[in-house]
Amino acid sequence: MTPKAYDPENIFAKILRGEIPCNKVFEDEHALAFHDINPQAPVHVLVIPKGDYVSMDDFTASAPEELIVGFFRAVGEVARGLNLVDPGYRLLANSGADAHQEVAHLHVHIFAGRRLGPMLVRPD
Numbered sequence: 742m743t744p745k746a747y748d749p750e751n752i753f754a755k756i757l758r759g760e761i762p763c764n765k766v767f768e769d770e771h772a773l774a775f776h777d778i779n780p781q782a783p784v785h786v787l788v789i790p791k792g793d794y795v796s797m798d799d800f801t802a803s804a805p806e807e808l809i810v811g812f813f814r815a816v817g818e819v820a821r822g823l824n825l826v827d828p829g830y831r832l833l834a835n836s837g838a839d840a841h842q843e844v845a846h847l848h849v850h851i852f853a854g855r856r857l858g859p860m861l862v863r864p865d
């Protein structure tokens with residue numbers, strides 16, 4: 742279950758503090774983007790806000806507007822910087838248990854680099 746309180750020892754908090762490395766693709770005052778360690782597509786990048794937010798729910802309810810705007814601008818900038826606009830890309834933000842959120846620091850996945858197929862894998 743995704744905890745309601747922010748755990749400062751989560752792995753993305755450690756990446757933000759520079760305690761563990763990441764394969765960085767973008768950073769500004771609002772966001773950090775890095776390659777996913779277990780890529781699910783030829784391009785699989787994670788974008789995280791610079792702030793203590795567990796999930797999309799927490800972020801959109803509690804973050805200051807400047808950070809919300811800056812974060813979403815960063816997501817777009819990362820995609821443009823990776824030349825993904827023309828071929829296209831998919832964004833995904835898992836929030837909570839049913840979505841299988843594993844890391845309790847808000848992150849948006851950017852998937853690209855091949856035809857990604859239908860939106861969800863359907864259960865058998």
Ligand code: AMP
Nearest residue numbers: 752763776777778779835841842843844
């Ligand atoms: P989610 O299931 O939406 O919470 O996604 C968590 C993602 O974080 C997964 O795709 C993991 O492969 C990725 N991940 C976990 N640890 C790291 C890490 N140290 N560096 C980069 N990506 C990571």
